[in-house]
Amino acid sequence: MALKIWLGDGLVDEHEAKISVFDHSLLYGDGVFEGIRVYSGKVFELKAHLERLFESAHVIRLTIPMSIEQMTQAVLATTEANSVRDGYIRLIVTRGIGDLGLNPFLCKDGKVIIISDNVKLYPEEFYEKGLKVISAATIRNHPMALPPQIKSLNYLNNILAKIESIDAGAGEAIMYNHLGFVAEASGDNVFLVKGGVVYTPPVQAGSLDGITRRVVIRLAKQEGIGVVEKDLTRFDLYSADELFLTGTAAEVIGVIEMDGRVIGTGKPGEMTKRLRTLFFKAAHS
Ligand code: PXG
Numbered sequence: 316m317a318l319k320i321w322l323g324d325g326l327v328d329e330h331e332a333k334i335s336v337f338d339h340s341l342l343y344g345d346g347v348f349e350g351i352r353v354y355s356g357k358v359f360e361l362k363a364h365l366e367r368l369f370e371s372a373h374v375i376r377l378t379i380p381m382s383i384e385q386m387t388q389a390v391l392a393t394t395e396a397n398s399v400r401d402g403y404i405r406l407i408v409t410r411g412i413g414d415l416g417l418n419p420f421l422c423k424d425g426k427v428i429i430i431s432d433n434v435k436l437y438p439e440e441f442y443e444k445g446l447k448v449i450s451a452a453t454i455r456n457h458p459m460a461l462p463p464q465i466k467s468l469n470y471l472n473n474i475l476a477k478i479e480s481i482d483a484g485a486g487e488a489i490m491y492n493h494l495g496f497v498a499e500a501s502g503d504n505v506f507l508v509k510g511g512v513v514y515t516p517p518v519q520a521g522s523l524d525g526i527t528r529r530v531v532i533r534l535a536k537q538e539g540i541g542v543v544e545k546d547l548t549r550f551d552l553y554s555a556d557e558l559f560l561t562g563t564a565a566e567v568i569g570v571i572e573m574d575g576r577v578i579g580t581g582k583p584g585e586m587t588k589r590l591r592t593l594f595f596k597a598a599h600s
Contacts, residue, residue, distance in 0.1 A: 346425075349405060353401060453472065463521045496516065498516060531594060
């Protein structure tokens with residue numbers, strides 16, 4: 316069935332949902348986006364996603380042509396129009412139509428685009444078996460160049476790392492920062508478990524401030540599980556009891572092998588499974 320897409324200020328049919336070749340989001344990757352889940356008919360952590368979107372836009376000097384309240388209604392209308400109960404929402408704000416030069420302030424008619432569809436993102440066996448990952452040679456963007464906290468439409472840094480993982484036959488690529496510390500994966504945040512304590516790099520190490528990461532930290536703390544945000548090295552990951560990744564697409568997923576080293580028992584660990592179950596309950600509550 317053809318989807319209804321939110322484009323600008325209302326819903327249009329999928330085949331009518333088109334933007335200009337002069338939109339700077341195409342010409343320069345100049346824009347911001349969010350990936351959001353719908354669980355049991357409820358948009359998961361919508362407020363947090365919209366706040367992050369508006370924050371990213373603010374930092375790149377992009378004025379979003381609607382309020383958070385209006386965007387909330389637009390997201391709900393798009394999800395409703397497509398009868399999405401368990402699925403995915405892609406929310407995009409483009410810089411708009413400009414000339415062939417860089418100047419973003421000449422751009423007009425920046426577009427809000429919302430795509431909402433019933434999709435299953437990962438097969439169940441991925442979660443049962445766990446992922447193999449590799450260390451990417453491509454480092455994460457330097458925070459003083461393009462802060463990884465901005466969820467911009469320019470994803471080439473992540474795509475270069477993703478290509479490395481595909482070439483290696485792995486499911487994800489771990490990215491390091493300019494100092495050699497763990498930053499994040501190409502599309503997920505990174506956690507390890509050691510001695511019953513959960514560790515993750517601080518956002519300042521060069522990662523997106525993941526919404527799933529925030530939820531997992533909150534749920535772990537509620538359960539009395541220790542969570543420590545500190546710089547982590549490749550050695551720390553290799554020698555962890557458990558490794559797992561978090562993200563809107565991946566949710567909470569165990570890592571069982573990294574750069575040819577078996578992690579922990581070689582199966583998704585107990586803490587990983589516990590946090591995944593807690594996440595699932597929170598998502599469907
Ligand atoms: N780091 C990066 C670079 C991401 O792109 C995350 C961490 C996790 O953040 P959230 O807020 O989602 O917990 C992301 C998000 C996909 C896909 O299709 C990837 C993301 C979001 C939606 C879909 O792989 N990455």
